[in-house]
Amino acid sequence: SVLLYQKPNRDICQSGTSLKIQCVADSQVVSMFWYQQFQEQSLMLMATANEGSEATYESGFTKDKFPISRPNLTFSTLTVNNARPGDSSIYFCSSGDFRYFGPGTRLTVL
């Protein structure tokens, strides 16, 4: 099994600022995905984080807005640039075998 940790658990930021969300796995994970969940709604796949290369983004998500880094097989960072109230949601990382999700980072943009 894999344990995924996310930092921070929650954050509140002002519109226009940027923030970073970290995902750390306790063992190597070949693929890692990032999802966005609005309150009590479904999860939307944002991107696939690839080790040592650019992330692959889904429609509606761009690398300028949500740059993702994956320097090694246990770590990934999602950045939310120029945060807007519409970005207020929960962000989850997950393992590539679809079994494990991080605890989520709840973001509120004022």
Added chain:
Amino acid sequence: GEKVEQHESTLSVREGDSAVINCTYTDTASSYFPWYKQEAGKSLHFVIDIRSNVDRKQSQRLIVLLDKKAKRFSLHITATQPEDSAIYFCAASPNNYAQGLTFGLGTRVSVFP
């Protein structure tokens, strides 16, 4: 791209009865269908999955059925207990680990005594 429709938005069942959640998908390339449970304020917890090479899988009180022809899969929670109350999500993927999941909208299951 893939679309997953989860047909029941809410389900209310009496303790001990079965709950059934139905999902349909559109992409014939999808071959992996997991289910997740999400309790209030928590992350997703994997509960069971099924791959396209089988049409039925059981894990304790959970049964998943897959009808590839109809592009439909379902989760059966048998002998429900109060702790089964949560939101359940179905999802689909081509199962090549390079593509993530497409989720249904979720079903809120409430088990009452």
